[in-house]
Amino acid sequence: MRTEPEGRGPVRYGPPLPEPGLPVLPELAAVLAGAAGRPHAEPPGGSPALLDAAGGYWARRGLPAERGQVVAAPGAAPLLLALTAALGGGDVLLPRPCPAWWAPQARLLGRSVYHVPTPAECGGVPDPYALMETVRRIRAEGGTPRLLVLSVADDPTATVPPPEVLHEAVEAAADEGLHIVSDETWRDTLHRPHDTVLVGPAEMDPGRVTVLTDLSGPFLPPGWPAAVARFPAGARGAALRARTLDVLTALGACLAEPVGAAASYALGEPDEITERLVGATRVHARVAAAARRAVLAAGALARPPAAGRHLYVDLGPLRPALAGRGVGDAQDLEDFLGERLAMPAPGGHRFGDELGALRVRLSTGSLLGSTRQERLASLTAPDALELPHVERALSMLRSAFDDLRAAARRMEPPR
Numbered sequence: 355m356r357t358e359p360e361g362r363g364p365v366r367y368g369p370p371l372p373e374p375g376l377p378v379l380p381e382l383a384a385v386l387a388g389a390a391g392r393p394h395a396e397p398p399g400g401s402p403a404l405l406d407a408a409g410g411y412w413a414r415r416g417l418p419a420e421r422g423q424v425v426a427a428p429g430a431a432p433l434l435l436a437l438t439a440a441l442g443g444g445d446v447l448l449p450r451p452c453p454a455w456w457a458p459q460a461r462l463l464g465r466s467v468y469h470v471p472t473p474a475e476c477g478g479v480p481d482p483y484a485l486m487e488t489v490r491r492i493r494a495e496g497g498t499p500r501l502l503v504l505s506v507a508d509d510p511t512a513t514v515p516p517p518e519v520l521h522e523a524v525e526a527a528a529d530e531g532l533h534i535v536s537d538e539t540w541r542d543t544l545h546r547p548h549d550t551v552l553v554g555p556a557e558m559d560p561g562r563v564t565v566l567t568d569l570s571g572p573f574l575p576p577g578w579p580a581a582v583a584r585f586p587a588g589a590r591g592a593a594l595r596a597r598t599l600d601v602l603t604a605l606g607a608c609l610a611e612p613v614g615a616a617a618s619y620a621l622g623e624p625d626e627i628t629e630r631l632v633g634a635t636r637v638h639a640r641v642a643a644a645a646r647r648a649v650l651a652a653g654a655l656a657r658p659p660a661a662g663r664h665l666y667v668d669l670g671p672l673r674p675a676l677a678g679r680g681v682g683d684a685q686d687l688e689d690f691l692g693e694r695l696a697m698p699a700p701g702g703h704r705f706g707d708e709l710g711a712l713r714v715r716l717s718t719g720s721l722l723g724s725t726r727q728e729r730l731a732s733l734t735a736p737d738a739l740e741l742p743h744v745e746r747a748l749s750m751l752r753s754a755f756d757d758l759r760a761a762a763r764r765m766e767p768p769r
Contacts, residue, residue, distance in 0.1 A: 368454035369700035371509065371539070371570055372664040375719025376634055376733055377726050378575050381626045385619045386578070392611035398603040400426025400582070404614050407621035408582040414623070415541075417556055417565065419584045423591060425598055426617070429579035430568035432607040433598075434503070434535065435459040437564060437583065440597035441533055444500025445492055449480045451666070451705035451713075453509045453537065466497060469706045473519055476657070477511030477666070479504045482526035489530045502532045506554050507540035510705045510715040511666040512642070512659035514544065517553040524555045527562070533594075534563045539571035540662040542631060545639035550660055561586050564594070571662070572631055573620035580609055580617040637738045638663040641718040644739055644748055652755030653762060663719050666702075669712040675761035676712060683709045694754045697721075721747040 396404065404426050409419040427433035438446065438460055446460040450469035457467045470480035470488050480488075480502070489499045504523065507514050515523075527534055536555045544550045556563040565584040570576045583598070585591040602608070609617070620627050642659040649656045655668040669676060669687065676682075681690050684701030691699035697720035702713030722732040723743045732738045739745065 368458065368704055369698060369715070370576060371453075371568065372662060372715070372717035373576065373719035374634060374663065375717075375722040376729050379626060379630045381624075382574070382616055382620060386612045386616045389612040389615035392615075394611055395608035396426070396611055396614040398608055399599045400424070400609060401611075401614055401618075404582075404609070404618045404621070407618040408584070411582075411621040411623065412565070412584050415554075417554070417584060420587075423585045423587060423595065424582060425585070425595055425602070426580065426582045426609060426614070427602055427607050428581075428609045428613070430537070430539065430566060430581040431455050431459060432602070432605060433566060433581045433583055435462065436598045436601035436605065436607065437535060437566070437594075438465065438501060439463055439601045440594055441501055444498040447480065447485065447488060447499060447502045447532070448706060449478060449504060451477060451510055451702055451707045452503070453505070454700070454704045456503050456537075457706060460501075466492075468492060468499075472511075473515075476508070476513040476515040476519060478506060478508030478513060479515045479520055479523045480526075482522040485523060485526045486530060489532070499530065499532060501535065502527045503535045503537060504555070505537040505540070506552055507538065507543065507661035509540060509662060510664060510702075511657060512662045512664050513657050514550055514552055514660045517551055520553060520555060521558055524558045524563075528559055532562075534559070536563055536565045537568075538565055539568040541567075542572040543635045543638070543661050543663070545635065545642070545660055556584070556586075561588060561590065564591075569617055569620060573627060574613075574616060578613045578616060580613055582617075582621070633733050634663075637722065637732055638718045640738055641721050641744065641748070645716060645718065645721065645751055648748065648752040648755055651752070652759040654755060654758075664715050664717045667714050667716055669714070669758070672758045672762050673712055674765050675758045678761060678765070681712070684711060684713060685709065687712050687714055691754065695751060716751075721751070723747075 405421045405424045408424045412419045445466045447468050449472045460467050471484045473481045492499045556565050569580045585595040642665050646656050649667050653671050656665050659665040681687050684703040688701035699714045702711050703709040723729045728743045
């Protein structure tokens with residue numbers, strides 16, 4: 355069995371965020387088009403209008419933010435890169451699994467990256483005891499743990515950590531002197547917002563947490579890169595923000611003015627933005643639940659998706675059937691399912707999981723249709739699952755997993 359991915363490594367070919375699978379909101383497109391004649395980039399860190407819009411966005415979520423606490427960048431990856439560089443040297447700790455774009459930022463800076471197991475009930479945050487053990491091992495080996503990146507609404511697992519689990523992880527990080535970056539890209543995409551309690555680490559430890567949001571999660575199309583970060587109040591937060599701005603300036607990482615205008619508009623959350631987000635989240639939740647039912651019926655495993663537009667599937671129970679099809683690791687599984695389903699199915703090794711573990715992230719956007727008309731119908735239908743094109747896509751998914759289940763049953767010894 356391979357121990358390293360061949361040909362398509364996670365750094366060079368990491369999968370993007372799960373696609374929305376929906377047309378651009380017309381009002382949002384109009385804002386971008388209206389600013390298309392502006393030939394310049396915004397200043398490093400974002401324009402005053404964008405910073406104020408981001409501050410208002412966080413204030414509505416119980417995290418007041420002055421303009422001097424906020425920074426914007428053309429995407430979450432350069433923003434995390436600048437943040438990591440601004441923190442100075444030291445090692446980076448990440449939960450296992452985690453978004454595919456986190457680790458490359460640290461490795462580009464020559465930082466060591468350590469993955470920490472997550473609790474059984476959720477992804478996104480490290481198990482607190484495993485976190486403390488990992489930190490102490492790093493120090494014993496001469497390292498300097500400096501940064502913990504976590505997520506309160508997770509890619510790839512689509513789970514939301516219970517507040518008590520998050521609190522224990524934040525306490526453990528504070529005890530070990532770690533700065534926390536909280537990736538909250540998916541916090542506004544809760545499938546059951548009235549039944550899910552989401553608390554961010556900045557509410558628990560305000561002086562030690564920087565919040566980062568990629569706007570392509572809730573608001574913007576993936577091709578309009580924009581992300582914002584909220585720094586802690588006080589002198590330490592101001593110094594960290596200033597160093598981050600220095601790095602962004604050195605990189606030339608500035609938003610194009612039309613994208614900045616669209617980001618400012620979206621962060622203001624007018625009715626049409628909110629209504630689109632609610633509608634999109636509702637349809638992705640319905641389709642994700644249906645996809646999970648197909649996965650479980652075949653004997654595979656998946657936690658209930660609670661946020662985002664994806665789910666994380668463990669096909670370990672179907673390993674014998676997959677081995678009969680030449681699938682021995684996550685890269686093989688990615689190739690097999692990608693071809694069988696005609697949709698992206700990035701393997702778990704891209705998210706920091708072991709190559710030998712048979713896990714994949716499936717995105718629901720690919721199940722909403724192949725044309726603009728089909729995708730709009732998925733958004734506006736009373737029940738998207740009853741639409742022929744959605745049913746066909748889910749039927750293909752069920753068929754692929756049912757075939758594996760049937761093969762597994764044929765391989766069972768007679769009773």
